[in-house]
Amino acid sequence: MQVKEKIYVLYRGKKIEFEEEKMKVKEILKKLNLSGEYAFAVRNGEILDENQTVKAGDEIKIVNAISGG
Amino acid sequence: MKKCLKCGIRTNIYIPQHRLALCPEHYINWFEARTQRTIEEFKMFQKTDRILVAVSGGKDSLSLWNVLVKLGYEADGLHINLGISEYSEISEIKTRNFAQRIGRKLHIVDLGRDFGRTIPQIKENERRPPCSFCGTLKRYYMNLYAREYGYNVLATAHNLDDEVSVLMLNTLSWNIEYLSRQFPVLPEENGFARKVKPFCKMSEKEAAMYAVLAQIDYIEDECPFAEGSTTLHYKKLISQLEEKSPGTKLRFYSEFLSKMYPVIKDRRPKTSINRCKSCGEPTQSEICMICRMRNNLLYGKLQTSTDKADNP
Numbered sequence: 001m002q003v004k005e006k007i008y009v010l011y012r013g014k015k016i017e018f019e020e021e022k023m024k025v026k027e028i029l030k031k032l033n034l035s036g037e038y039a040f041a042v043r044n045g046e047i048l049d050e051n052q053t054v055k056a057g058d059e060i061k062i063v064n065a066i067s068g069g
Numbered sequence: 070m071k072k073c074l075k076c077g078i079r080t081n082i083y084i085p086q087h088r089l090a091l092c093p094e095h096y097i098n099w100f101e102a103r104t105q106r107t108i109e110e111f112k113m114f115q116k117t118d119r120i121l122v123a124v125s126g127g128k129d130s131l132s133l134w135n136v137l138v139k140l141g142y143e144a145d146g147l148h149i150n151l152g153i154s155e156y157s158e159i160s161e162i163k164t165r166n167f168a169q170r171i172g173r174k175l176h177i178v179d180l181g182r183d184f185g186r187t188i189p190q191i192k193e194n195e196r197r198p199p200c201s202f203c204g205t206l207k208r209y210y211m212n213l214y215a216r217e218y219g220y221n222v223l224a225t226a227h228n229l230d231d232e233v234s235v236l237m238l239n240t241l242s243w244n245i246e247y248l249s250r251q252f253p254v255l256p257e258e259n260g261f262a263r264k265v266k267p268f269c270k271m272s273e274k275e276a277a278m279y280a281v282l283a284q285i286d287y288i289e290d291e292c293p294f295a296e297g298s299t300t301l302h303y304k305k306l307i308s309q310l311e312e313k314s315p316g317t318k319l320r321f322y323s324e325f326l327s328k329m330y331p332v333i334k335d336r337r338p339k340t341s342i343n344r345c346k347s348c349g350e351p352t353q354s355e356i357c358m359i360c361r362m363r364n365n366l367l368y369g370k371l372q373t374s375t376d377k378a379d380n381p
Contacts, residue, residue: 012289037308038230038274042281047093049070049081065277066230066304067127067291 005056012064025060026050032062039064084275085315093282100279104136104267111254113265114222120144121220121262123211124167124175126160128280128287129226131167133268135283137224138171144224145174147214149207152180152187153293160288167285176218178210184359186366188294194366199294202362209359213350215262227266230273233318234303236325249337252330259342260351270319273304 007018009028018028025041025048032039041048042061054060070079071090080092091099107113114120120137124130124146137144148164151157161177168175181187184206192199215223232251239247253269255261268276280287295301310317344350345357352358 012291035308035312037312038272038304040274040278045281045284047081047278047281049083052081063277063281063289065128065273066301066308067129067273067295 007054007056008059009062010059011062020056022053022055024050025052025054028054028060028062034062034064038066082278086272086311086319097279097282100271100275101136101139103271104133105140107253107270108140108265108267111252111265111269113254113267114142114224114263116141116143118143118222119220120222120224121176121211121215121218122146122224123207123226124148124164126162126164126167126288127226128285128289129228129268129273129276131164131285131287132276132280132283133224133226134167134173135171135285136279137267138173145176145218145220147176147178147211149178149210150180151203151292153189156288156290156293157187159290163286163288167287176214178214180206183210185363191362191366192294195362198298200298200300203294205358205362209350209357212260212262216260221257221262223262223264225264225266226268226276228268228271228273228276229318229322230304230307231300232266232269233307233322234300236322237303237307238299245333245336246338248329249333249335252326252334260344270323272318 004019007020007023007028009016009018009032011032016032018031026036028041029036029039029050036050040050040063041052041054042063043054043058048054048060070081071083072078073080073092073095074090075095076092078092080090082093082096083090089099120142122130122134122137122144124134126148134144134146146164146168148161150161165175188199188203191202195202211223214220232253236248236251239251253266255264257263307318340353342351342353343355345352345360346355347360348357350357350359356364
């Protein structure tokens with residue numbers, strides 16, 4: 001049986017999985033309730049554009065730049 | 070895909086408020102050069118000054134320390150371990166590792182050891198929000214260490230988003246006293262070291278992108294006590310304006326500094342500064358707020374859960 005690949009997203013120490021085959025970075029940000037004005041995605045050390053597509057099997061990190069206090 | 074303005078290679082890095090696309094290498098150069106321009110614009114410090122950088126272990130402060138050292142400034146670090154369980158432990162480890170990487174001296178204050186109580190312990194007895202008394206403690210130790218170890222400049226990594234959210238908050242309440250102090254350089258006076266904010270014109274996202282591209286290992290977790298803070302709320306509101314109209318944050322802040330600040334800067338109330346009778350640090354009262362807090366916590370009527378457990 002073939003195991004279905006997922007999109008893996010690391011966000012503030014948590015690993016989140018998306019079942020989609022592919023997603024745009026801005027769609028992932030939206031699902032996490034984040035804005036591209038202060039958040040961005042990184043794949044293998046490379047900063048991604050909001051309109052770039054991420055595929056199942058990819059592992060990306062989301063950086064939320066906003067901090068409070 | 071856009072092309073780097075400097076070398077023409079394809080890049081994903083685009084800064085809307087400056088309408089600028091840059092490759093990773095040229096982004097790092099741009100960020101460092103922009104920090105240098107800000108230092109010069111506000112005459113913050115020179116290569117002969119001794120700078121103490123307040124480093125939390127987060128992206129902004131570690132990036133600032135990295136930039137200052139790369140630009141050739143004499144910059145050491147001060148980290149304050151707040152005693153907030155795993156968050157503070159990781160923050161200290163990341164800060165220590167970074168100090169080792171850049172080969173600079175790091176001073177460490179441990180609130181539990183040096184003040185006698187950690188932030189969670191103080192919170193149990195304080196009416197003020199944690200960010201408020203935590204800020205008071207941080208400012209106290211920053212000034213104390215600057216004086217004790219001979220640093221004449223204190224640098225913090227407050228960025229454009231920090232400055233704009235505070236500016237908006239103070240403007241909405243027309244707090245002239247606070248607005249008259251909101252300048253990226255506060256001169257050395259009355260026992261207080263010069264305070265500077267070299268990242269005041271860099272957005273939070275710009276600083277985070279710099280940290281990622283410069284491969285700085287910082288703590289990504291948010292301070293657990295910052296959740297729901299007023300600052301976070303304002304930052305999110307302002308980011309909506311920025312998204313619709315890139316450049317709004319920088320314009321609001323820069324125009325305040327050039328047009329409004331000169332009008333109100335002399336409205337700052339004249340206060341007499343004394344030396345705290347207990348610790349000798351500058352204060353407007355006889356006993357400084359930190360010594361009063363410490364006395365209340367350690368010897369006053371208020372007790373922490375540890376005290377209660379020790380003395381049922």
